[in-house]
Amino acid sequence: VAVTGDGTNDAPALNAAQVGLSMGDGTTVAKEASSITILDNSFRSITRAVMWGRSLYQNIQRFLLFQMTVNVVACLIVLIGAFLGTQSPLTVTQMLWVNLIMDTFAAMALASLPPDERVMKDKPRRQTDFIITRSMAIDIVGIGSFFVLVLFGLLQYFKYEEITALSQFDVRLFFSNYFRFENIPDALSAYELTIFFTVFVMFQFWNMFNAKAFATNGSALNRMLQCRSFLGVAAIILLGQIVIVTIGGPMFGVTPLSVQDWIYIIVATSFILWLGELYRLVKKLFKVKY
Numbered sequence: 001v002a003v004t005g006d007g008t009n010d011a012p013a014l015n016a017a018q019v020g021l022s023m024g025d026g027t028t029v030a031k032e033a034s035s036i037t038i039l040d041n042s043f044r045s046i047t048r049a050v051m052w053g054r055s056l057y058q059n060i061q062r063f064l065l066f067q068m069t070v071n072v073v074a075c076l077i078v079l080i081g082a083f084l085g086t087q088s089p090l091t092v093t094q095m096l097w098v099n100l101i102m103d104t105f106a107a108m109a110l111a112s113l114p115p116d117e118r119v120m121k122d123k124p125r126r127q128t129d130f131i132i133t134r135s136m137a138i139d140i141v142g143i144g145s146f147f148v149l150v151l152f153g154l155l156q157y158f159k160y161e162e163i164t165a166l167s168q169f170d171v172r173l174f175f176s177n178y179f180r181f182e183n184i185p186d187a188l189s190a191y192e193l194t195i196f197f198t199v200f201v202m203f204q205f206w207n208m209f210n211a212k213a214f215a216t217n218g219s220a221l222n223r224m225l226q227c228r229s230f231l232g233v234a235a236i237i238l239l240g241q242i243v244i245v246t247i248g249g250p251m252f253g254v255t256p257l258s259v260q261d262w263i264y265i266i267v268a269t270s271f272i273l274w275l276g277e278l279y280r281l282v283k284k285l286f287k288v289k290y
Contacts, residue, residue: 002046004038005030018127021046047120054122055115057131058215063110065136066211070102070204072144077151077200084181089155089188089196091253097244098201105233106208112229113212139214146272147203153178154199158192160184166195166264194245194254195261201241202269208234210276217284219277 003010003017006026011033014020020034023041031037038045074095081089090098153174160177163169188196212230213220224231242262248254257265282288 004046005034051115051117051120054119055113056111058119059111059113061131061133061136062113062211062214063107064132065139065214066106066110066204066208067102068132068140069144069147069207069211070098072140073147073151073200073203074098076144076148077155080148080152081155084155084159089151089193090200093248093252094197094254097240097252098204101201101204101237105237106211109208109230109233110211112227112233114223114226116216116223118216136214139210143207143210143272143276146275147200147207150203151196151200154196155188156180158189158196159187162189162192164191165258166261169264190253190255194257195265197252197254198241198245198257198265199269201237202265203272205234205237205241206270206273207276208237209273213276213280217280217288219280220273 001017002019002021003013004021004023005011005014006023008027008029010022010026011029014022014030014033014035017035019036022030022034022037024037024039025041026037036049074090077089156177156179157169157174160180160182161170161173209220212227213222216222244252245254246256
């Protein structure tokens, strides 16, 4: 509950309210009892503050959704690699780059999203509500499980099949090798590990767009031109991955990929974005609340 006031007699109500709003030309007593002082005495400033506050809260939720998905997938993939008896699919330097994407770039991209007037139509939330909602938990588990299943399949495929170009990839062998469990040490070549690393990063790249659309039930591509900081960070991540794979060499444990390989990976991993678009469209059609 928010209470506005400007006089000394309003001080008890301002102090008791969850948010006390005093006017800029109000008394000193009212200002001291309030939580916020509206300098321009305009109700419009109050509504803008609420809009910014709600939008920032959702941006924090979007970042947590993205970060926890990356954390879950990275931990499970490293553990699965160890259990399968293969070398670690992600090196230390590769994990540093993933953490840079996850903690720094993603925070910059998702926290910089502009406020949306749509949030003013949302119902007030209780102060005791957990920041990770049921919808977020479903997304984290669902998206994370999909990533783990695909990446596990890649590990299994590369463990038993050796390829030197993605054009040699055989989907039938991908599924036929999925449940083979034989101990083959050092089964993955540098090229295959590079493919795995790049697919992992590109999954997170496209999932960042899904995180942007969280709590909207709208397209991730909506208002994209207004999100210049988001687009800038996305470009940095994509170009950074290309540079690391191209010239990273032994430092990152990678080998350069061909243009054709890059096209295959970018197009194939973008499936997660279009799957998210379909998911949000279905929720919107059936009026499922986020």
